[in-house]
Amino acid sequence: MQKSGIFIILILLFLTACNQPGKQENNTGNEAFGQTDKSAGANSGKRVAVEVLEVKPENFSHYIEVNGTVQAEEEAIVSPEVGGRIKAIYIKEGQEVKKGKLLVSLNTSLIESNIREVKTSLKLATLTYQKQEQLWNEKIGTEMQYLQAKNNKETLENKLHTLQTQLEMAKIKASFDGIVDEIYVKTGEQAAPGMKILHIVNINKLKIYADVSERYLSSVHAGDIAEISFPAFPGYTMEEEIFRTGKVINEKSRTFRIELKIDNRNKKLLPNLISKIKLNDFSANDALVIPSYLIKQDVKGSYIYITESGDGKFTVKKVYIKPGITYEGRTMINSGLSSGDKIIVSGYNLVTNGSEVTIRG
Secondary structure, eight states, rough: OOHHHHHHHHHHHHHHHHHHHHHHHHHHHHHHHHHHHHHHHHHHOOOOEEEEEEEEEEEEEEEEEEEEEEEEEEEEEEEESSSSEEEEEOTTOEEEEEOOOEEEEEEOHHHHHHHHHHHHHHHHHHHHHOOOOOHTTTOOOHHHHHHHHHHHHHHHHHHHHHHHHHHHHHEEOOOOOOSEEEOOOOOOOOOOOOOOOOOEEEEEEEEEEEEEEGGGTTEEEEEEEEEEEEEEEEEEEEEEEEEOOSOOOOOOTOOEEEEEEOOOOOOOOTTEEEEEEEEEEEEEEEEEEGGGOEOOOOOOOEEEEEEEEEETEEEEEEEEEEEEEEEEEEEEEEEEEOOOOOEEESSSSGTTTEEEEOOOO
């Protein structure tokens, strides 16, 4: 009986000893858990520092940007109208010439010889005609003799006129004021109709052609002001009216053509130069505009974060908006935003709806 009692006491002591470390471990675990909770509470209560921008009405414009090509209004590849050997070239490449200036002449010895022969024959034909006309008026000669003399005279007159025209065609002249850009032949070479002799261009008056998407057909009109720049001349810009718009849509590119005219008095621009054209297709006064990167999306639509103040603190509010047209990283807001609202522009990725923040700057 005594042994059984002693055995029971030993078992109880053993169990008590085993349970004591477990209690300490549980207490340690609880204390550690309590510290984590307390730390999380401190972190969750920390306010994020943000920067805000007050929205104010402003003017907003949207532009269409297209590439254009500069061309000369007066430009020609000159060719002779008659064949012949090149007798003389009176100009040099790069030379400025006036309208009517003799550029190139062809050998005309054969034409001149024919002209002399025709003139000699015409003198006799004219004298014969005059005699036959006198006889016809006096009722002496026959009508046939009179008509033959008249026909012979007129035929020779027409032939002389043709030869004189050919003689003039052999003298190639400038049809407009310009610069001789390139000469393709040399003295003594044979020329023929349609053969390239020289290239002449007037760079004082230029035009620009550009193709615009058909979606802007209702926004672009003749008389609209276009801003023109040139990659070859950074910083050099000009404003010109649209001279005309094309009346046909290109079925392949789905574009229509616009034309602008340029007075190039300083001769800075050259034909075939690439240009950049900006066309204003939309403008609004008193528009609310924000940086496009601030706009976020969720299942309900587009939204931004703004701040509200009250009780001496600032809180975040999630506002759903209706974005409008965008240009160069800025978006006009059609609805959902009011003048004076302060939108978060820095730190917006660290906040949520209702969180407290501090405003810096």
